[in-house]
Amino acid sequence: MRGALRYVGARFVTTALVVLGAMLLLFALTALVPGDPATALIGPQATPEYARRFIVEMGLDQPWWRRLFTFLSRLLVGDLGTDVLSGRPVIQVVGAVLPYTFALTGASIGLALLLGVPLGCYAATHRGSTADGLLAFSSVTLIAIPSFVIAIFLLLLFSIYLDWLPVLGGGEPGNWVDGGKRLILPTVALGVGWIGFVARLVRTSMLEVLGENHIRTSRAYGLPDRLVVYKYALRNACIPTLAVLGVGIGRLLGGAVLVEIVFARPGLGRLIYDAISTRNFAVLQGAVLVVVVAFVLTNLLVDLSYSVIDPRIRRQDPVR
Amino acid sequence: MSAALVEIRGLSVHARTEAGEAHILRGLDLTIGRGRILGIVGESGSGKSTLASCLLRLLPANISRVEGSIVMDGTDLLRLGPAAMAEWRGRRIAAIFQDPMTALNPLFTVGTHLVDVLRRRFPDLSRGAALARAEAMLETVGIPDPPSRLDAYPHQLSGGMRQRVVIAMALSVQPDLLLADEPTTALDATIEAQIVDLLGRIRRDFAGSMAFISHHLGLVAELCDDLCVMYGGLVVESGPTEAVLARPRHPYTRALLDCEISEGDTGRLVTIPGEVPPVTADVEGCIFATRCPHVAPACLAGQPPLASVGPERRAACVRSFEILP
Numbered sequence: 001m002r003g004a005l006r007y008v009g010a011r012f013v014t015t016a017l018v019v020l021g022a023m024l025l026l027f028a029l030t031a032l033v034p035g036d037p038a039t040a041l042i043g044p045q046a047t048p049e050y051a052r053r054f055i056v057e058m059g060l061d062q063p064w065w066r067r068l069f070t071f072l073s074r075l076l077v078g079d080l081g082t083d084v085l086s087g088r089p090v091i092q093v094v095g096a097v098l099p100y101t102f103a104l105t106g107a108s109i110g111l112a113l114l115l116g117v118p119l120g121c122y123a124a125t126h127r128g129s130t131a132d133g134l135l136a137f138s139s140v141t142l143i144a145i146p147s148f149v150i151a152i153f154l155l156l157l158f159s160i161y162l163d164w165l166p167v168l169g170g171g172e173p174g175n176w177v178d179g180g181k182r183l184i185l186p187t188v189a190l191g192v193g194w195i196g197f198v199a200r201l202v203r204t205s206m207l208e209v210l211g212e213n214h215i216r217t218s219r220a221y222g223l224p225d226r227l228v229v230y231k232y233a234l235r236n237a238c239i240p241t242l243a244v245l246g247v248g249i250g251r252l253l254g255g256a257v258l259v260e261i262v263f264a265r266p267g268l269g270r271l272i273y274d275a276i277s278t279r280n281f282a283v284l285q286g287a288v289l290v291v292v293v294a295f296v297l298t299n300l301l302v303d304l305s306y307s308v309i310d311p312r313i314r315r316q317d318p319v320r
Numbered sequence: 321m322s323a324a325l326v327e328i329r330g331l332s333v334h335a336r337t338e339a340g341e342a343h344i345l346r347g348l349d350l351t352i353g354r355g356r357i358l359g360i361v362g363e364s365g366s367g368k369s370t371l372a373s374c375l376l377r378l379l380p381a382n383i384s385r386v387e388g389s390i391v392m393d394g395t396d397l398l399r400l401g402p403a404a405m406a407e408w409r410g411r412r413i414a415a416i417f418q419d420p421m422t423a424l425n426p427l428f429t430v431g432t433h434l435v436d437v438l439r440r441r442f443p444d445l446s447r448g449a450a451l452a453r454a455e456a457m458l459e460t461v462g463i464p465d466p467p468s469r470l471d472a473y474p475h476q477l478s479g480g481m482r483q484r485v486v487i488a489m490a491l492s493v494q495p496d497l498l499l500a501d502e503p504t505t506a507l508d509a510t511i512e513a514q515i516v517d518l519l520g521r522i523r524r525d526f527a528g529s530m531a532f533i534s535h536h537l538g539l540v541a542e543l544c545d546d547l548c549v550m551y552g553g554l555v556v557e558s559g560p561t562e563a564v565l566a567r568p569r570h571p572y573t574r575a576l577l578d579c580e581i582s583e584g585d586t587g588r589l590v591t592i593p594g595e596v597p598p599v600t601a602d603v604e605g606c607i608f609a610t611r612c613p614h615v616a617p618a619c620l621a622g623q624p625p626l627a628s629v630g631p632e633r634r635a636a637c638v639r640s641f642e643i644l645p
Contacts, residue, residue, distance in 0.1 A: 213423050219378055220417075224440070
């Protein structure tokens with residue numbers, strides 16, 4: 001138990017370093033982005049005096065490293081700054097869209113796992129069959145098509161042509177049915193490539209595990225295929241699959257940006273996109289910080305899950 | 321020898337390899353007597369493990385052709401469909417494998433392994449009853465403190481202990497045939513002796529037959545009632561262990577015996593010059609001709625069949641009585 005705590009502690013230190021590195025990069029990049037934030041935000045008609053005051057208010061007259069320092073020291077007391085456009089605290093702005101993005105990415109991962117895992121198992125146990133070949137082909141195709149292309153296609157087909165589902169937006173907060181309906185197409189658009197991705201991952205890991213001696217033992221004792229594959233082998237195949245998925249979360253969040261834009265859904269991705277176009281740095285920093293933290297936390301969760309799955313990783317066990 | 325439990329006739333196995341088609345078993349004949357322990361010995365590459373895989377019908381993916389028959393209790397296992405064969409595994413036939421370090425799933429406890437195997441064999445068994453029986457089985461195979469070992473994961477046990485767990489699995493299903501494919505090869509010498517002791521001890525309560533595959537003639541002599549010597553994918557000699565070892569009837573068996581280190585031996589180790597013919601080669605004459613010190617023109621005419629050379633004894637050598645009087 002103490003070992004586990006120390007492990008988590010060490011991971012939090014790494015997490016802090018990753019966040020620091022990411023923010024450092026972000027501040028350096030914003031310093032390089034061309035365009036005058038004041039002009040972008042308040043428009044070209046503003047008087048020079050007003051623009052000047054605005055820049056000072058945003059702290060943009062300071063060099064980027066000093067702005068980073070200010071940002072980080074405020075961060076320590078939980079202050080993400082204020083959105084100069086709306087006058088609301090950034091934390092509120094980000095918090096308002098966070099549920100939409102989490103719902104979208106969560107549902108996409110759920111969809112990918114729900115379909116990808118059984119498909120991967122099936123492909124591995126029916127290696128070389130027509131179904132396996134078909135699955136390989138469609139997986140690669142779906143992985144290769146960018147999510148925004150699928151998004152536009154789905155929109156045209158289901159919302160415009162068939163008129164089965166609402167077109168755009170995220171729905172009213174609190175209206176679960178409408179929100180759910182509006183979640184379907186974006187989830188499919190974002191998740192469909194991941195179904196193929198997960199299926200490929202599971203198939204590869206599964207094939208490796210199925211060749212191992214302990215699986216031959218299970219078979220030699222006549223355990224039914226269902227038990228051998230879904231109990232004994234799948235648990236082993238989980239570990240490499242999870243490892244790749246953890247890293248893939250970053251790519252998923254990136255894909256969410258495009259899907260949110262196509263469907264005009266509120267969300268972190270859209271927020272970041274708008275913040276970049278308007279050079280609204282305070283919001284940009286806050287939103288990116290949340291994305292980085294979400295990414296790092298997911299990976300921490302993935303790493304911790306290994307020790308739940310694999311007893312050999314629980315290091316405190318006494319050797320008997 | 322009492323009535324046969326398993327009769328293998330003309331078992332021939334081909335495999336695809338990078339070097340072309342390989343003939344791993346070349347028409348092998350073998351009989352496992354009811355309630356007997358049969359020792360199967362031979363060098364690496366003689367096809368011992370392939371034979372075990374055939375009995376379980378768990379063949380490696382590169383096997384392209386299996387011919388002949390394996391008749392157990394009147395049923396030809398090679399003619400059974402996959403589902404019917406799965407019924408035999410873990411009920412009528414159980415196996416202990418070569419490498420205990422990898423034979424158990426690292427992510428499941430010893431108890432889970434035993435309970436799943438037990439409940440598949442005896443579907444009416446409740447989980448609690450299965451656990452109790454698993455505990456008793458661990459006791460039987462000499463694992464100290466069984467209740468706590470049920471919750472142990474394989475990596476928490478030594479190689480010898482893991483092999484005992486697999487033996488417990490094998491015994492728990494009360495098979496008619498217990499296959500032990502080099503169960504001690506991966507273990508060090510003292511543990512090896514313990515496991516062989518254990519196998520000898522359990523036979524008192526074990527009603528079935530056992531096939532003990534090994535390359536170690538000494539172990540086989542200690543444990544087995546009958547002996548069968550494999551070479552190049554064929555059985556070249558078989559018979560009651562004592563009789564075969566006292567007076568081998570095939571020059572290969574003789575040569576194997578000469579390789580064993582006996583007490584009072586000094587000086588250099590004896591080896592058999594040459595190598596087993598490659599599995600990809602077509603062999604015209606006797607399979608052992610290339611290494612046999614007594615090879616004669618008659619030996620090159622074709623593979624001699626396993627012929628009776630005494631009570632319960634068979635050997636595949638045309639010059640048997642000439643060279644081994």
